[in-house]
Amino acid sequence: MAVTTGTTHSPAARAATTHSPARAGTVGAPPRVASAPSGGGRRPRPRRGGPRSRRPRRAGRPRSPRLPLRLVPRRAVTALHRRFWATLPARLRLLRTVTLLLTVALALLLGLAGLAATGTWDTVAGRDAPRTTSAADLNLALNDMDAQAANLLLAGGDGGKGRLATPYEKAVGFYGDARRAIGHDLRTLAVAAQGDAADEHTVESLTDDFAAYQELIGRALENDDRAGGRPAALVDYREATDLLQAQLLPSARKLVDSNDSAFDRQYDQARSVLSAQLAAVLVLGALLLAALGVLQWYLARRFHRILNPGVLAATVCALLAVLLGGQALAASADRLYGARRDAFDSVVALSRARAIAYDANADESRYLLDPERREQYAQAFLAKSQQLYGMKGASLDSYDFGLATTWKEYRADHHTLDFGGEFARELANLTFPGERAAAERTVDAYAVYQRDDRRIRALVAQGKEREAVAFCMGWEPGTSNAHFGAWMRALDQVTDINRRHFTAAVRAGRFEATGLLPWTCGLLLGAGALILLGLRPRLAEFR
Numbered sequence: 001m002a003v004t005t006g007t008t009h010s011p012a013a014r015a016a017t018t019h020s021p022a023r024a025g026t027v028g029a030p031p032r033v034a035s036a037p038s039g040g041g042r043r044p045r046p047r048r049g050g051p052r053s054r055r056p057r058r059a060g061r062p063r064s065p066r067l068p069l070r071l072v073p074r075r076a077v078t079a080l081h082r083r084f085w086a087t088l089p090a091r092l093r094l095l096r097t098v099t100l101l102l103t104v105a106l107a108l109l110l111g112l113a114g115l116a117a118t119g120t121w122d123t124v125a126g127r128d129a130p131r132t133t134s135a136a137d138l139n140l141a142l143n144d145m146d147a148q149a150a151n152l153l154l155a156g157g158d159g160g161k162g163r164l165a166t167p168y169e170k171a172v173g174f175y176g177d178a179r180r181a182i183g184h185d186l187r188t189l190a191v192a193a194q195g196d197a198a199d200e201h202t203v204e205s206l207t208d209d210f211a212a213y214q215e216l217i218g219r220a221l222e223n224d225d226r227a228g229g230r231p232a233a234l235v236d237y238r239e240a241t242d243l244l245q246a247q248l249l250p251s252a253r254k255l256v257d258s259n260d261s262a263f264d265r266q267y268d269q270a271r272s273v274l275s276a277q278l279a280a281v282l283v284l285g286a287l288l289l290a291a292l293g294v295l296q297w298y299l300a301r302r303f304h305r306i307l308n309p310g311v312l313a314a315t316v317c318a319l320l321a322v323l324l325g326g327q328a329l330a331a332s333a334d335r336l337y338g339a340r341r342d343a344f345d346s347v348v349a350l351s352r353a354r355a356i357a358y359d360a361n362a363d364e365s366r367y368l369l370d371p372e373r374r375e376q377y378a379q380a381f382l383a384k385s386q387q388l389y390g391m392k393g394a395s396l397d398s399y400d401f402g403l404a405t406t407w408k409e410y411r412a413d414h415h416t417l418d419f420g421g422e423f424a425r426e427l428a429n430l431t432f433p434g435e436r437a438a439a440e441r442t443v444d445a446y447a448v449y450q451r452d453d454r455r456i457r458a459l460v461a462q463g464k465e466r467e468a469v470a471f472c473m474g475w476e477p478g479t480s481n482a483h484f485g486a487w488m489r490a491l492d493q494v495t496d497i498n499r500r501h502f503t504a505a506v507r508a509g510r511f512e513a514t515g516l517l518p519w520t521c522g523l524l525l526g527a528g529a530l531i532l533l534g535l536r537p538r539l540a541e542f543r
Helices: 011-018 069-084 088-155 165-192 197-224 230-303 309-369 371-388 396-412 422-427 435-461 465-473 480-540
Strands: none
Touching: 088 165, 088 197, 088 230, 088 309, 088 465, 088 480, 165 197, 197 230, 230 309, 309 371, 309 422, 309 435, 309 465, 309 480, 371 396, 371 422, 371 435, 396 435, 422 435, 435 465, 435 480, 465 480
């Protein structure tokens, strides 16, 4: 076997010879050796455009690790837990903060509620009620002034001859009182109407119309003082009373309704606010007491003590504050209801009744004064009687019988109200001691006055006008004016009962707002101080 010089038989050489890509018989072609990357992996493909160089990192700026967004809230929760709940002192501080915040919030709420209630009572007693009563007084004074003007003409005689001295002197005094009352009420309502364009226009119209009315009445009285001046005086008086009925009285009633509606809106708003404040006090109070209970339980569990004296005293103060505050707010709402619905609604109804009564009494005088308009004034008297004590289908001839029948039924059963009008409205709203008896006396006096009216008309029908005038204008016992005065005194007694209770409700409401609620704020401040004092020794153990 021949051996070739320089030939190796190692495995690497055989592998290189075996994997050579050179064709057999090729002479002088060096063998190709396939190179592989170290480690046995595939050779990487070169990037297009050449290799991309990395930007060198600046020295001194370490790269901050970036956290996934879903880990950020978890980190925040963990940090909060570590700070406020992970340790016992942290938990105590958190409970202390919660109870103090609830205590301060409740104290602020009760303080603001007290200020709001005080403002409500000041508005009710100082603005809303006086405006409404001023408008009602204006309506009454206008009717009274026109009634006294008719009485002056009726009692004046012919140029002073045949004058009824006592009725004339009384009419002069009442006329002056009514005119001064109208001037005062107009000034009050002008101030109250500022900012309300509709009411301002109504007051301006009333002022202008009243000036024209006074001029007409003054001219009528001047003509009546002359002998034979009665016809001219009647012309002027007709024009004046027509102006009163067409312009002055509707405007005055409009002011009554406008101011009464404004009072209603203020009342509804105040009641809603009080209800919301009461609910908020109860909710915050329940949360505060629950937080104090949790704090007491936690202290007992962790420190093995039955009760913490400071926290216990704070709980008692908070409980008293919640009870007193809730009672004060609930009582204020009840006082407000009593002042508005129980008392002032009756005051308004009775004020309207009084104004209608004076207008009806003036219709009697007009009936005697102006024969050409007697039927008109008789129907006007009946219409006003129906406004006071209304019965369906009643006429002047049947009114007395219907009044006696329905009133007897009511006295037998107070739930039977077969009549309407202002008296029925008052009898349906009887609330206070003595009010029913006073209201019933008022209707009894009204029935007597109504019977006097039939007597006056009967005397006129018999041609006894002088006797009818004397009976209508007289102030002696048993005359029409005397009975009218008794009716008005009875009506005033009912009104005074409601006015006194309105004033008492306002006084009590103010006391609850300014007397009780400040004590609740003091109790809550004391509770906050006791919480701090009660927890201070426990927290000091961890310093």
